Amino acid sequence: MKVEVKDVTKSYRSKTALANLTVAFEEDKIYGLLGRNGAGKTTLMQLLAGYTLPSSGEVLLNGETPFNNRNILKDICLINESENFKKRLKIKDVLKVASLFYPNWSQETAEYLLKQFNLEPNLKTKGLSKGMESSVGIVIGLASRAKITIFDEPYIGLDASARYKFYDILLEEYETYPRTIILSTHLIDEVSNLFEEVVILQNGKLLLQKDKDELVQLSLQVSGKSEVVDQFTKGKNVIHEAEIVGMKTVQLFGENYSSEEAISLGLQVERCNVQQLMVYLTEERGGK
Numbered sequence: 001m002k003v004e005v006k007d008v009t010k011s012y013r014s015k016t017a018l019a020n021l022t023v024a025f026e027e028d029k030i031y032g033l034l035g036r037n038g039a040g041k042t043t044l045m046q047l048l049a050g051y052t053l054p055s056s057g058e059v060l061l062n063g064e065t066p067f068n069n070r071n072i073l074k075d076i077c078l079i080n081e082s083e084n085f086k087k088r089l090k091i092k093d094v095l096k097v098a099s100l101f102y103p104n105w106s107q108e109t110a111e112y113l114l115k116q117f118n119l120e121p122n123l124k125t126k127g128l129s130k131g132m133e134s135s136v137g138i139v140i141g142l143a144s145r146a147k148i149t150i151f152d153e154p155y156i157g158l159d160a161s162a163r164y165k166f167y168d169i170l171l172e173e174y175e176t177y178p179r180t181i182i183l184s185t186h187l188i189d190e191v192s193n194l195f196e197e198v199v200i201l202q203n204g205k206l207l208l209q210k211d212k213d214e215l216v217q218l219s220l221q222v223s224g225k226s227e228v229v230d231q232f233t234k235g236k237n238v239i240h241e242a243e244i245v246g247m248k249t250v251q252l253f254g255e256n257y258s259s260e261e262a263i264s265l266g267l268q269v270e271r272c273n274v275q276q277l278m279v280y281l282t283e284e285r286g287g288k
């Protein structure tokens with residue numbers, strides 16, 4: 001399913017959450033949707049899932065607007081950080097309701113995942129811990145097999161081992177039944193291995209959209225004696241630097257910087273990771 005966001009602005013009274021945003025998502029890819037607090041990620045995901053309408057511009061899924069469009073919404077599943085299940089229902093009833101909504105629903109996957117997350121289907125959702133609620137959301141998201149599955153910080157309250165279980169199962173599921181997965185997260189280090197493409201929002205605008213490996217290849221981190229580092233980085237696009245007692249570490253971004261020259265100068269060289277790039281590229285001091 002083709003996802004196009006065309007020149008979308010979304011305002012809440014005086015606040016502009018998204019400003020003339022144009023971005024597209026391809027079929028069957030895992031996207032990392034990243035950005036600082038308030039960058040507009042949740043707003044974008046809610047627009048994609050038809051929860052709300054843009055103030056201007058268009059959100060199109062296979063050429064149709066998702067808002068109030070059952071034909072399209074059956075293929076989109078958005079799991080939020082705070083899923084509000086009807087408290088009277090048992091877990092199995094919540095899953096039943098979801099299964100009626102999503103035509104590709106896999107009951108087998110749902111049952112497998114319940115076991116993986118140690119969820120007893122007869123438990124009422126009323127008494128669930130935060131982590132268990134998150135697990136139910138994850139079960140729904142994965143078992144829906146919706147063509148577009150969106151997770152907005154889905155693991156609040158999940159401990160590290162449950163989160164790693166989620167990442168493993170997500171990848172397994174994706175390999176068996178490819179779909180478009182959009183993952184918004186602040187735990188970038190944990191999740192970035194899953195991303196094929198990275199979309200970074202900043203102040204409601206698109207800062208960059210790139211293949212994850214290409215993104216990392218465009219970066220270079222060099223460390224060593226300050227004067228040698230300065231000699232190497234002169235004229236290059238520095239996105240961050242830190243200096244302690246005559247030693248400097250500098251991150252560069254924007255070109256396929258050759259590591260050979262830096263190594264020949266005796267500098268230590270490595271690529272930046274996605275988390276570093278998100279943080280440094282969105283620093284308000286304009287990158288420097």
Ligand SMILES: Nc1ncnc2c1ncn2[C@@H]1O[C@H](COP(=O)(O)OP(=O)(O)OP(=O)(O)O)[C@@H](O)[C@H]1O
Nearest residue numbers: 012015016017035036037038039040041042043044
């Ligand atoms: N319902 C709303 N009413 C008023 N302002 C809102 C509303 N929803 C979002 N905003 C504002 O729009 C901006 C973008 O918010 P959004 O939740 O989309 O960002 P985000 O990137 O998901 O942030 P976070 O990482 O903190 O969850 C923020 O300034 C937020 O305060």
